[in-house]
Amino acid sequence: MTNNQFMFLLFSVVIVVFSLLTVTSRRILRAATFLLFVLVSTSGLYFLLRFNFLAAIQLTLYAGGIVVLIIFSILLTSHINEKLSIPPVTKRIYAAIAAVAGAVLCILTILQTEFVQKTFDPSRVDIHTIGEGMLSTGKYGYALPFEVISVLLLAAMIGSIILAKKRKD
Amino acid sequence: MFEGVPIHWFLVLSTVMFFIGIYGFLVRKNLITMLMSIELILNSVCINFVAFNKILYPGHLEGMYFTLFIIAVAAAEASVAIAIIINIYRRIVNIDVENMNEMKY
Numbered sequence: 001m002t003n004n005q006f007m008f009l010l011f012s013v014v015i016v017v018f019s020l021l022t023v024t025s026r027r028i029l030r031a032a033t034f035l036l037f038v039l040v041s042t043s044g045l046y047f048l049l050r051f052n053f054l055a056a057i058q059l060t061l062y063a064g065g066i067v068v069l070i071i072f073s074i075l076l077t078s079h080i081n082e083k084l085s086i087p088p089v090t091k092r093i094y095a096a097i098a099a100v101a102g103a104v105l106c107i108l109t110i111l112q113t114e115f116v117q118k119t120f121d122p123s124r125v126d127i128h129t130i131g132e133g134m135l136s137t138g139k140y141g142y143a144l145p146f147e148v149i150s151v152l153l154l155a156a157m158i159g160s161i162i163l164a165k166k167r168k169d
Numbered sequence: 170m171f172e173g174v175p176i177h178w179f180l181v182l183s184t185v186m187f188f189i190g191i192y193g194f195l196v197r198k199n200l201i202t203m204l205m206s207i208e209l210i211l212n213s214v215c216i217n218f219v220a221f222n223k224i225l226y227p228g229h230l231e232g233m234y235f236t237l238f239i240i241a242v243a244a245a246e247a248s249v250a251i252a253i254i255i256n257i258y259r260r261i262v263n264i265d266v267e268n269m270n271e272m273k274y
């Protein structure tokens with residue numbers, strides 16, 4: 001077993017176990033912490049694939065930003081010792097059947113598909129390349145989506161401020 | 170092939186994570202835990218994009234850009250969703266989905 005296989009298996013075990021704990025834990029703050037572990041090991045996978053910039057974005061934005069936002073809202077809306085109620089058995093069984101059936105179908109399809117896999121390119125992506133691709137308008141350029149995303153972020157910021165502020169009446 | 174790791178391993182991992190997120194979204198009642206399940210789903214899709222990009226198309230960067238955009242959209246979605254959740258908490262004191270059956274007061 002090579003180093004990369006070992007690291008991949010380690011990260012995937014962490015991801016699967018803590019994803020399961022995220023959706024089944026009865027204490028909501030613990031669920032958020034398990035989600036943090038899942039996101040950090042996902043960024044480990046990105047480091048394994050040599051996407052260093054993307055892994056850093058994942059760590060700062062997902063693990064640093066979104067999880068902190070979720071934890072803040074948990075602390076604002078629920079008591080720290082409160083336990084979530086256990087969902088009814090029939091609901092859990094139906095949801096598990098749906099999830100397992102979908103997963104089995106997708107995994108069977110994936111395993112039967114032949115992909116043309118290239119030899120691995122160990123070079124890291126240069127930050128200059130990323131920036132130029134992000135702002136170029138030519139082929140493989142992403143200037144328009146970049147601008148749309150920035151407008152979307154501005155709209156989301158204004159919208160969440162207006163939604164969360166206190167009403168006068 | 171990524172030094173002994175075929176792309177199928179990545180795809181199976183992200184499929185498992187995606188359907189764990191689906192299970193959580195169907196089972197949970199609390200709005201914040203449902204939001205966490207959605208984050209799991211988005212994250213599994215990101216793993217798919219990155220693996221396809223690096224293993225099948227090593228010279229390109231499309232999967233990376235899509236992942237960056239997904240992360241940005243997820244951040245926007247989380248902030249708006251949390252503003253809505255806090256607003257709901259202010260009106261009706263708990264945040265279970267079953268109590269939300271009116272759109273306007």
